[in-house]
Every structure is written in C-alpha cells, then in structure tokens.
Amino acid sequence: MEQERSTAAAWFRSLRDRIVAAFEGLEDRGPGAAPAGRFDVTPTTRAEDGGGGLMSVMRGGRVFEKVGVNWSEVHGTLAPRAQAAMASRGVPGIDRDPRFWASGISLVAHMQNPQAPAVHMNTRMFWTPGAWWFGGGADLNPCIEYPADTAHFHATLRAACDAHDSGYYGRFKAWADDYFFIPHRGRARGVGGIFFDDLNTGDWQADFAFTRAVGEAFLPAFLPLAEARMAQSFTDADRDTQLIHRGLYAEYNLVYDRGTKFGLETGHNADAVLMSLPPLAKWV
Template sequence: MEMQAERGQAAAWFRELRDRIVAAFETLEDAGPGDAPAGRFDVRETRRGEDGGGGLMSVMRGGRVFEKVGVNWSAVHGTLAPAARAAMADRGVPGIDRDPRFWASGISLVAHMQNPHAPAVHMNTRMFWTPGAWWFGGGTDLNPCLEYAEDTAHFHDTLRLACAPHDCDYYARFKAWADEYFFIPHRGRARGVGGIFYDDLNSGDWAADFAFTRAVGEAFLPAFLPLAERRMAQPWDAKARDAQLIHRGLYAEYNLVYDRGTKFGLATGHDPEAVLMSLPPLAKWP
C-alpha cells in the first residue's frame, strides 16, 4: 500500500493552500492600518534531520496586522523512532512494529495579531501514511483574548457549512473533539473559543476523506479573514494589550505541554524553528 500518487496529490494540495494563504495575508497587510511598511513573509526551506524531506517555513513579524504569523508546509519521510513507533502501536496503527517507515505532509498555521481585539488563530491539515495505514487530520480553532460573540458565531457557522456536505455528524463530532483537545487541564479552561479538530480519519474512502480535508482548508480564509478585517483598526489601550499578552501565555503553555503536533515534530527531528513557529512573539504571566 505505497499510495505514491495519493501522497503526491495531497502534498501538492497542501503546498497550493499554503501559497494562497500567504498571498491573502500579504494582501491584508497592504490594507492594514498605519503608515508602517506592510509586512511580508520571510521564507526559507527546512530539512528533516538525517531522514528525508523538508518543507517551507514562512514567517511574518512586525506587520501592520500580524505581530507574528507562520504558515508552514512540509512533506517528510523516514523511519519512526522507537518511542514514536510505540505510541502509534498504542493507537492501533497496524503493522508499525514490523515496518516503521512513515510519510507525512501538511500545512500548519498560527497567527498572533497586532490588535488585541483581533483573534489569534490556528489551522492545520495533514495526511499521514505508514505501510499498514493512512489517515488525515487537522482542524482550526479561534483564540481571542477579547471575545466577540458575533466573531465566534461567524467562525463556527463557516466551519459548520464546510462540514455539512461531507457528513451531517462531522461538525458536531469534531467541534466536541476540539473542545476536548484544546483544553488546558492545569488551568481548567479552554485556550480559546474552539473550532473543529479531527485525527485518524480513514473511512476507507481516500478520495472522500481527502475531499473533506480540502474543505476544512478551503474554509479557513472565509472563516478568519472577515474577523481580522473587522478588528484590525479597532482602537485599543494598555489594558487590552495586557489581556492579550496574558492570553498568549496560555497559548504557549498549551503548545509546549500538550500539543500533539509539537511533540511529534520535535521527536521526529524536524526543524525546531519550524515546529516552534506557533509560539507568540511576546507573552506574559500574571
């Protein structure tokens, strides 16, 4: 079950989505408030350890709209380390004890905004392959430090509409999964207002699961851009900035302690700067 064609198709689509999002964010920067130069992404290639593959790390810092945003794409392959192999065996991945080869590709995005009224956001979609199995995963969640009910409603409504054509249960199921996954146990609270999250998606129909994963990726810009456009020029004060920095501390705690993607990236030898791209540029703790 090598799935060379399917793997190539998935990797190419994740790369194309990355390109479109980068272009849309730079267009938003051009329309941003203030007279400072519009931000642009700094792009560099990444390489994965001693095995194979790599990707593109694209980070913008200090823009009109984005204080820091990263949009990374990767396609990597190699042999799973014993700890990662054991973890996948525990998840029921067939044959991983006999053949530890893997391949993975996806896009990962985290945006931290200049204006405290504009919500931070995360999105990723990915495909994972081993000789005995394949699956898709991903999702997106909104992380405002100052919540607006209409922004939350728009974000969730867009995701609900994206899920509906693929399975009538997907939105409710994956929203509940996001509520559980993006929870910070040691703080007893969620890191944001949720979204959708899914993993290990293999219905037996690769084309259908890939179509759903594309729908999640396609929904991201319609779900998020209107919120950024609405809030990017809204007046803010020192109190709002303080709330933003404290909320970023929660985000950093979650990503370093609990996030599955962070753990996998570091454990499998991917470029640590790319893996830790999700961390905010500034944060504080009360």
Template sequence: MDDQRRQAADWFRELRDRIVMAFEALEDRGPGEAPVGRFVVTPTQRGEDGGGGLMSVMRGGRVFEKVGVNWSEVHGTLAPRAQAAMAARGVPGMDKDPRFWASGISLVAHMQNPHAPAVHMNTRMFWTPGAWWFGGGSDLNPCLEYPEDTAHFHDTLRAACAPHGNELYDRYKAWADEYFFIPHRGRARGVGGIFYDDLNSGDWQADFDFTKAVGEAFLPAFLPLAEARMSQTWDEADKDAQLVHRGLYAEYNLVYDRGTKFGLETGHNADAVLMSLPPVAKWI
C-alpha cells in the same frame, strides 16, 4: 498510494501559497504607518534525506505581529518513542515497520490588535506501510471575545462540514473542545472550532475531499474577522489581556499539542515546529 500522497502534498502546498498571498494582501490594507509586513520564506530539511518543507514567517507587520504558514513533506523511520506512541494509538503494523511519510500545512497567527483573534489551522496526511489517515482542524483564540466573531467562525466551519456528513461538525467540534482544553488551567485556550485525527473511512478520496473542505474554509472563516478588528481602537489594558492570553497558548503548545511533540520527536526543523509560539507573552 504514491499518486495519492503526491496529490495531498501538492494540495497542501497550493493552499499554503494562497493563504500567504491573502495575508500579505491584508497587510497592504493594514492601519498605521509602520512598514508593511512580508513573509520570510526559509526551506527546511529533516536530516539529509528525510524531506523538508517551507517555513514562512511574517513578524512585526501592521496587522500580524507574528504569523507562520508552514508546509512540509517528510519521510523516514520513526524514533522508538514516536513509534511506541503510534502503536499505542492502534496504528496497524507499527510494531513491525516504523517507516512513515507525512505532509501538511500548519498555520498560527498572532495579531497586533488585541481585538483581532489569534487563530490556528492545520491539515495533514500521514502514511505508514500499514495505514494512512488525515487529520486537522481550525480553532479561534481571541483574548477579547466577540460573540458575533465566534458565531461566524463556527458557522463557516459547520457549512464546510455539512456536505460530507450532517454529524461531522458536532462530532469534530466536541473533539476540539476536548483537545484544546488546558487541564492544569481548567479552561479552554480559545473558543474552539473543529479538530479530527486518524481519519480513515476506507475511502481515501472522500477523506481527502473533506480535508480539503476544512482547509478551504479557513480564509472565509478568519479573514473577515481580522479585517473588521485590525483598525479597532485599543489601550494598554487590552494589550495586557492579549499577552496574558498568549501565555495560555504557549503553555498548551509546549505541554499538550500532539503536532509539536511529533515534529520534535521525528527530527523536523525545531524552528518550524515551534513557530506557533507567540512573539511576546506574559504570565501573572
């Protein structure tokens, strides 16, 4: 399992590097005369010997108002609250051995142009002495929806899932629809995508290959949409709609998101955990 953990962590890091390069290349083609955005990369650490990662954030670019692409590899002992949550989910051995290891990539992009959709993606591997599993997914969060953009995003994810099982897209789309729903608002935070967690089929390589397919699908699913919308004309009403929609995103991530809760409860860098929050939002 040590070799498998190393494979997973290295691949998440390599995917992070490719996405950062692609986003900076899109910034180079962005509209306007404002300075071209670039990522600021900050090493993060979980305690003194619990691993860490890279927090990569770009703010105030021509295309991206705020985007974070984080990679982490952490380990240690789960706090009692996190341990209890894992045990409640049926993770084997959590009542006896609270050690863990986790690695993954987490991405959230908030765009300058209100016509360009916000987006989220993450893939991860989690290990305890009693079990291992993969999780992740990707979902689109437009404030001004274009049906053709939604269709492209979902079609790309469907094609990525298909080689790994004809039923996976439908299953994980339904999971995303449920997971990214905001109960107190009675609505979804966006137009969905796919989401999965606790993936352990017993075949580590097959599960890792599927997780890589989800990660590889992100750029072809999202970049064409961002490029098509980044120069579209917008007005103050469009921007106002974007800021109100960002309020939904902030509410969801602070109240319901499993990754946010886990990151804070396990003592990871709070700025890295909360990088998903929008730079500016509005409530009415």
C-alpha cells in the same frame, strides 16, 4: 498510494501559497503608515531520513505581530518513542515496520491588535505501510471575545463539515473542545473550532475532499474577523490581556500539542515546529 501522497502534498503546498498571498494582501490594507509586512520564507530539512518543507514567517506587520504558515513533506523511520505512540493508537503494522510519510500545512497567527483574534489551522495526511489517515482542524483564540466573531467562525466550519457528513461538525467540535482544553488551568485555550485525526473511512477520495474543504474554509472563516478588528481602538489593559492570553497559548503548545511533540521527536526543524509560539507573552 504514491500518487495519492503526491496529490495531497501538492494541494497542501497550494493552500499554503494562497494563504500567504491573502495575508500579505491583508497587510497591504492594514492600518498605519508602517510598511506592510511580508513573509520570510526559509526551506527546512529533517535532521534524519528525508524531506523538508517551507517555513514562512512574518513579524512586525501592520496586522500580524507574528504569523507562520508552514508546509512540509517528510518521510523516513519513526523513532522508537514515536513508533510506540503510534502503536498505542492502534496503527496497523507500525510495531513491525516504522516507516512513515507525512505532509501538511500548519498555521498560527498572533495579531497586532488585541481586538483581533489569534487563530490556528492545520491539515495533514499521514501514511505508514499499514495505514493512511487525514487530520487537522482550525480553532479561534481571541483574548477579547466577540460572540458574533465566534458564531461566524463556527458557522463557516459547520458548513464545510455538513457538505460532507452531517455528523462531522458535532463530532469534531466536541473533539476540539476536549483537545484544546488546558487541564492545569481548567479552561480552554480559546473559543474552539473543529479538530479531527485518524480519519480513514476507507474512501481516500472522500476523506481528502473533506480535508480540502476544511482547509478551504479557513480564509472565509478568519479573514473577515481580522479585517473588521485590525483598526479597532484598544487600551493598554487590552494589550496586557492579550499578552497574558498568549502565555496560556504557549503553555498549551509546549505541554500538550500533539503536532509539536511529533515534530520534535521526528527531527524536523525545531524553529519550524515551534513557530506557533507568540513573539511576546506574559505570566502573572
């Protein structure tokens, strides 16, 4: 499994590089006379054990108010709480051997223009001595919904899923609808997408190919929406709606998000784990 892990980590890194380049290209085409935004890239390390990654964050651009595209490859020993959580999910042997390895990419974009949707995407591979699996997905988070944008986003993800298994889209869309629901608000944080975890069909190549397809679908799903909305006019009321919606997003990520909890519990760089939080938000 060492070769497979190396292959997966390298692909996640390459996806990160291509998305960063595409987002900087969108900044170059963005509205206004301000300088186009560029990513600040910071190496990250885990507090314990080994590994790290790259935290890439752009703030105050023409198109993106804040966007983070992080890549990581980490390994070590799970803390007791994380080990217990894995055991409760039925990970074979994790109660006896807490070693782990994980790699992936995680992305969250908060936009300057309230007409343009915020977005999240991640793909990852996880390994323990007794198991391996893939996870990830993407979901759209507009504060002002355009049904055509929602339809395009979902259609692009459906096509990626259908190329591998005709049952994946329905299954993983339903999972996203459930996972990204905010119980204390009684509503979803956005208009959904797909979410999957613990994917291990027994065929590593097939599962990795599907995970790659999800990652490759992200730019075609999102870039046309951002480009169409980035120069659209908006009002102060639209901006207020955006800030309130960001408060909802922050609540979800701090209270419920599985990746946030895992990153903090395993000692990864806190700034990288929390890069998903918006630059400004509002509560009423």
